[in-house]
Amino acid sequence: MKHQFSALLLGTTLALAAGGALAQDKNVKVGVLTDNSGLYSDLGGAGSTLAAQMAIEDSGLAAKGWKIDLISADHQNKPDIATTIARQWIDVEKVDILMDVLNSGVALAVNNLVKEKNSIMINTGAATSDLTNAQCSPNTIHWVYDTYMLANSTGQALVKAGGDTWYFLTADYAFGAALERDTTAVVVKSGGKVIGGVKHPLNSSDFSSFLLQAQASKAKIVGMANAGGDTTNTIKQASEFGIVAGGQKLAGLLLFITDVHSLGLKVAEGLSFTETFYWDLNDGTRAFSKRFSERMKNKAQPSMVQAGVYSGLIHYFKSLEAMGGNVHDGRKIVDNMKSMPTDDPLFGKGSIRVDGRKLHPAYLFEVKKPSESKGPWDYYKLIGTTPADQAFRPLSESACSLVKK
Amino acid sequence: MQALYAQLLVGLINGSFYALLSLGLAVIFGMLNIINFAHGALYMMGAFCAYFLLNLTGLGYWPALIVAPIVVGIFGMILERTMLQWLTGLDHLYGLLLTFGIALIVQGVFQNYFGSSGLPYAIPDELRGGMNLGFMFLPIYRGWVVVFSLVVCFATWYLIEKTRLGANLRAATENPTLVRAFGINVPRMITLTYGLGVGLAALAGVLSAPINQVRPLMGADLIIVVFAVVVIGGMGSIMGSIITGFALGVIEGLTKYFYPEASNTVVFVLMVLVLLVKPTGLTGRAA
Numbered sequence: 001m002k003h004q005f006s007a008l009l010l011g012t013t014l015a016l017a018a019g020g021a022l023a024q025d026k027n028v029k030v031g032v033l034t035d036n037s038g039l040y041s042d043l044g045g046a047g048s049t050l051a052a053q054m055a056i057e058d059s060g061l062a063a064k065g066w067k068i069d070l071i072s073a074d075h076q077n078k079p080d081i082a083t084t085i086a087r088q089w090i091d092v093e094k095v096d097i098l099m100d101v102l103n104s105g106v107a108l109a110v111n112n113l114v115k116e117k118n119s120i121m122i123n124t125g126a127a128t129s130d131l132t133n134a135q136c137s138p139n140t141i142h143w144v145y146d147t148y149m150l151a152n153s154t155g156q157a158l159v160k161a162g163g164d165t166w167y168f169l170t171a172d173y174a175f176g177a178a179l180e181r182d183t184t185a186v187v188v189k190s191g192g193k194v195i196g197g198v199k200h201p202l203n204s205s206d207f208s209s210f211l212l213q214a215q216a217s218k219a220k221i222v223g224m225a226n227a228g229g230d231t232t233n234t235i236k237q238a239s240e241f242g243i244v245a246g247g248q249k250l251a252g253l254l255l256f257i258t259d260v261h262s263l264g265l266k267v268a269e270g271l272s273f274t275e276t277f278y279w280d281l282n283d284g285t286r287a288f289s290k291r292f293s294e295r296m297k298n299k300a301q302p303s304m305v306q307a308g309v310y311s312g313l314i315h316y317f318k319s320l321e322a323m324g325g326n327v328h329d330g331r332k333i334v335d336n337m338k339s340m341p342t343d344d345p346l347f348g349k350g351s352i353r354v355d356g357r358k359l360h361p362a363y364l365f366e367v368k369k370p371s372e373s374k375g376p377w378d379y380y381k382l383i384g385t386t387p388a389d390q391a392f393r394p395l396s397e398s399a400c401s402l403v404k405k
Numbered sequence: 406m407q408a409l410y411a412q413l414l415v416g417l418i419n420g421s422f423y424a425l426l427s428l429g430l431a432v433i434f435g436m437l438n439i440i441n442f443a444h445g446a447l448y449m450m451g452a453f454c455a456y457f458l459l460n461l462t463g464l465g466y467w468p469a470l471i472v473a474p475i476v477v478g479i480f481g482m483i484l485e486r487t488m489l490q491w492l493t494g495l496d497h498l499y500g501l502l503l504t505f506g507i508a509l510i511v512q513g514v515f516q517n518y519f520g521s522s523g524l525p526y527a528i529p530d531e532l533r534g535g536m537n538l539g540f541m542f543l544p545i546y547r548g549w550v551v552v553f554s555l556v557v558c559f560a561t562w563y564l565i566e567k568t569r570l571g572a573n574l575r576a577a578t579e580n581p582t583l584v585r586a587f588g589i590n591v592p593r594m595i596t597l598t599y600g601l602g603v604g605l606a607a608l609a610g611v612l613s614a615p616i617n618q619v620r621p622l623m624g625a626d627l628i629i630v631v632f633a634v635v636v637i638g639g640m641g642s643i644m645g646s647i648i649t650g651f652a653l654g655v656i657e658g659l660t661k662y663f664y665p666e667a668s669n670t671v672v673f674v675l676m677v678l679v680l681l682v683k684p685t686g687l688t689g690r691a692a
Binding site for chain 2: 246
């Protein structure tokens, strides 16, 4: 009995010693899990992997003896495939941190797994605000934007401008539902009314039926709670059916610069929507974007999702360096990241809140007229800024279990 | 009630794409016995071809309606000559696998170079604007698509079912050896038929370019539905595929109105029902 006890004690001591040695571990493996082939691959995809690569290079950690590996995979917008890859990455490949993870359905599924395995996810691509609300996790940081912030910024601005009746075209999955819910709340709170809506399957090519229903509703604002190819097709076909010409206004609740590029200014002009990053905001964003687009195959400027991958990883590396090594303990590292202020040329100075929400300003943009644009990718006019402390859901309204009340 | 009329018309518009695409598939299956899974990719190539014609050579929409189907049709004939012809007489599965593989490669190559968001293609000036029909605002372009597709569909039907050329073709499918004995070059005819089917797909691609973004995956999203249309109509039946194409467009349109969440699945539910009751499809003859 006594022998057993001392053996146990010895074992524990050795384990602790090993733990101490691990703190000096300078190996990191970054996994970019994104849509490499589907409708969101232009706003994430290969550009996200490139942004991660650039963050690794710019961190300067390699010169200080760190060894950083990067892998990426295509989750095909399917939660089951995404969790299978993530599980293999964490268990077998020993991936330390998952980046991008766009698509809300995918993100919520991976969120649970990452928490169970005590790994880390910096989500830059998914929109659902549930990631830092009801489903918040000590292992997840939601970096770039969320449905609450989009609704708050774009929704409020449009209601104030007189758009007080709304009709929704909603993508029929977690993201669309969250965006519609959050926007409805803002519209109602600002004195507007939602008079109807229709849910369409993800990745539809024809929106004419839905647009006719929106037209018949006579709502002043047709809110598009969808993204990527679904949004661009909606906008294009709305102009065909004379939605805007008939006096209704289209509200793109989530649009990316890649969508505007794909539509062309002729169709997209006058749309207003919210983003947290634009390549032409200031010297810092311009310098990064120039380096980025030079390395992109089609010379594209970075989307906010891709910019977020860079920004998030830079902060992660700073945190690892401050801790003196990789402890391979997701919760511990995320706590450390939350305790440090964030600062990078892309999103400026900011912070990470206790619920995992990264805070920075939100910008309301309007798409330029073709005559105002100086050339490809010169698309946005800044028409309003919401400061970081007002852009996102206040902690007082939070349902996150990490928030102490 | 007004809204219902509008949905019926919109359904008819989508139906014209289904009809054009399933017609091409039916021609290829009926005459060559090949299940052409590359059809969606070829439809996409038609749209891209229109885009390149406009941006590289300045040829607009109207010339593209003729040039794109020819260019893509020639590409199809090269495929037939170099690969598909070796599969004659083998199980359907081989043709299906080969064409599916070709589709994946073509889509992959296009996606690698042009991304997933797609490229813009404007509606030709002559067909801009719309008419107020009282119950709905009909974009003139959409009306044009319906009329034009109907004309093309029935011209194809007439060509195959009512002309001497069509009769030769059908005879060649029944008994190639005998038709050869009459001095008709059967392999060449087969190649041209495949080219025709492919050309129809490319034509549908050009028609859809101004409505949808020109995207590498535009065909992949559509092809499965179109196959369901062909199966419901009866594999290889020309008239069956035309009528089913339009009918399913309308049924899908109505579903989008009454229960939008099911609009992606209604076609497949119908397919299952039809196969349970009449395994050869609505107009198919037993093999």
